[in-house]
Amino acid sequence: MEILDETDLKILRILQENAKLTTKEIADQLHLTASPVYERIRRLEKKGYIKNYVAILDKKKLNRPVTAICMVSLRYHNEGFIDTFEKQIKELVEVQECYHMAGKVDFFLKIHLESLEMYHEFVRTKLSKIQNIGVLESYFVLKEIYNTTTIAF
Amino acid sequence: MEILDETDLKILRILQENAKLTTKEIADQLHLTASPVYERIRRLEKKGYIKNYVAILDKKKLNRPVTAICMVSLRYHNEGFIDTFEKQIKELVEVQECYHMAGKVDFFLKIHLESLEMYHEFVRTKLSKIQNIGVLESYFVLKEIYNTTTIAF
DNA sequence: CCATATTCAGAAAAATTTGCTGATAGTTCT
């Protein structure tokens, strides 16, 4: 399997929306039997098209209603500094996403917290402890309009 | 079950990392048998702590290697304008996340695309077609440092 | 202290996954 055919793509589209469907249910949608679908999913997993399967939880129910987005610029941009920064960011459990960006801002962070007060604490006790942060700009989510793990293809 | 006990929390922590574990495997980690774990998961699903189960796919393998982050400010901020904007954004399959923000920027968008050229096309043919956009600032991800669906609790 | 409700373990039934076999279709080479 060098290239994916339309059946593979359909399977991936289905699984990224709902990973709890049985192979039989997927097979029915595709007018196939369970075994070819089963074999294809195994291949897609092995080849790395499917990275993993996860449960998506309700942030608010778990008392993490605040989402902050944080834009960080470093003071110095040597290779070593960037690597250290990345390493330290990964230690912070509050950080769900971190991207190294092109442009005037170096990093984007998405952070989930219990409250605005906890964000203050987070910045005070954790972020500000990281060396080499130049500028730190914070934004807060008023409302999640749309948030999916799905990608369109 | 009004409040979650430590066992429930542990189950949720496990499932958001790997939803493919069997109830038996989870039960072993918690030194329980399968049935109580099974029943707890069902309850967590029904009560909405678990929203859904999804497969996480490899963006690059599926030819969506470019992630753009886009900050949008509206020209007018009447209720109607905001609602329309939200509705139109949800139609764009390239947009994976959209947040209404507090502050000088109104919306954050995370967008997955085939190439920088496709971003140009996306802005030209889709984003710019949306009425009422005042300022549009684009950022591109150089490197994904960290990206998880997990939340810490 | 008793009644009620909740949680848990174990067993059994139902459903699903997984592995295997043979048939079919598509490809390549001669």
Add this chain to the structure above:
DNA sequence: AGAACTATCAGCAAATTTTTCTGAATATGG
């Protein structure tokens, strides 16, 4: 065109997992 090879698929059977049920143990509240 035809033979050999490969990949894909359907169907079946075994192994595993999910799901349901029952009764015991524990906690809760009056």
